[in-house]
Amino acid sequence: MPLILDSVVEKATPATHLEERRRVHHEADVVVVGAGVFGCAIAVALSNQGRSVILLEKSLKEPDRIVGELLQPGGVAALEKLGMQDCLEGIDAVKVYGYDVIYHGQEVPIPYPADATATVVDESAAGGKSSRSQKKPEGRAFHHGRFIQKLREKAMGCPNVTVVETTATDLVRSEHTGQVLGVQCTTAGAKDYYFGHLTIVADGYASKFRKEVRSDTSVVRSKFWALELIDADLPMPNHGHVLLNDGFPVLLYQIGTHETRALCDIPENLAAASHHNGGTKGYLKNVVLPSLPSRVQPSFKAALEKDRLRSMPNSFLPPTKNKIPGLIVLGDAMNMRHPLTGGGMTVAFNDAVLLSQALSPKNVPHLDDTPMILKQMSAFHWQRKSFSSTINILAMALYALFAANDPQLKALQAGCFRYFQLGGQCIDGPIGLLAGIIRQPMVLIYHFFAVALYSIWIYITSGSVLAIPFRAIASVGVFWKACVVIFPFIFSELRG
DSSP: OOEEEEOOOOTTSTHHHHHHIIIIIOEEEEEEEOOSHHHHHHHHHHHHTTOOEEEEESOOSOOOOSSSOEEOHHHHHHHHHTTOGGGGSSSOOEEEOEEEEEETTEEEEEEOOOBTTOEEEOTTSGGGOEEEOOBOOOEEEOOHHHHHHHHHHHHHTSTTEEEEEOEEEEEEEOTTTOOEEEEEEEETTEEEEEEEEEEEEOOOTTOSSGGGTOSOOOEEEEEEEEEEEESOOOSSTTSEEEEESSSOOEEEEESSSSEEEEEEEEETTOGGGSGGGTHHHHHIIIIIHHHSOTTTHHHHHHHHHHSOOEEEEEEEBOOOOOOSTTEEEOGGGTOBOOGGGOOHHHHHHHHHHHHHHHTSTTTOSOTTOHHHHHHHHHHHHHHTHHHHHHHHHHHHHHHHHHTOOSHHHHHHHHHHHHHHHTOTHHHHHHHHHHTTSOOOHHHHHHHHHHHHHHHHHHHHHTSOGGGHHHHHHHHHHHHHHHHHHHHHHHHHHHOO
16 A cells, blocks of 8 residues: 555545545545655645645655755745745755855855835834835745655645655556546555546656657756855855856855855866866866865865765756646656756746646636646746746856856856946846846846847957957857857747
């Protein structure tokens, strides 16, 4: 028998029949595959609407991953909309107020911009009435596994959710219509089945069900190699740090009171990380360590000697429409972007908010109404783009600039940093996009090409007067490179 975890409900309540269907007959309104970030969130959201949900997960042990550790303010806000903000409590989560970008030793602080639309309580007002004022958004950073366990506890506490520890192996389809009816599973070597009007797959970046909805695969150009630093002396505590030097980008951010995550980007087949040069550990010791701020180097060196090296592929996968009757694929199984900007969980929680609204009993009274669900999923695909496309394009474009490996990209990288140094809207706009506060793709395009033009100006004027005509001609290549960087990702988002 599979391991089934459910909240305790009193007998003779209206929920008893649905609970029995889930436990005994393995039937529900919705079957969700994957109790990760998106899977738990959508299970809770649908349960709160009165839907009966079976949530399947191959292992309920605490995950041990090196990404999914930073939740941007936009993700925190989405978590609050889902009524799951308490999942951030009791896990030693660290508040994040923005970023510190360090370019060849020069720093520029980039705080999250004030959210002018936030409602805060004015304690001095009569009755503590709420009033409109600017509130500084906050992100959260934490150990990924602790956060996931909190999300799972939240799902287990829902009276309409049954959590089952089992491995989903295949989809169950109608022989006549091809509609997905549920999933086949394996539990302790035994075959089992779970059925629902709707099956939602959220089985992560290495999804086994992705091939059911698309023929393309994710693109991986590099990996993040991780270390956990103990009591690191960061230049700006409670901020994410992006370090840009001659190598590839390095990220530093606290994930606990004493722990700091270091993520070092290493492209595939990088000569400096070859076996001849000492492999990955040799690259971290010979290239990354000397480039770090001196105050961080002792903790990084100690971690390099004691901590185990772990890696995660940095994947890109543009979104696609869900068109298969009875099946929805979301989360990293459907859409991924480079984790440089920490936008993955923010997209996932916002998708959970939007999907739960699209499938609400008001819009879809009965989840066996397949034509209505397909109609709602088409609308959902384009509705999510105003938010997800901004984060997807920004993540990939920033990585191209921050991992600059040719003269044109290096000119854009330098111009980007100088643009941040201008302050004001030159940092509020980009960080607002990254934080999930600004949800307008045109704002992203505006700032990207503002950076490109500013980079060209710096490139032309940084040399001698005699070189200006030659640099002006060469600057065409810089602008062309900017177009080459961003337009493929824009087109990938526009494709249905």
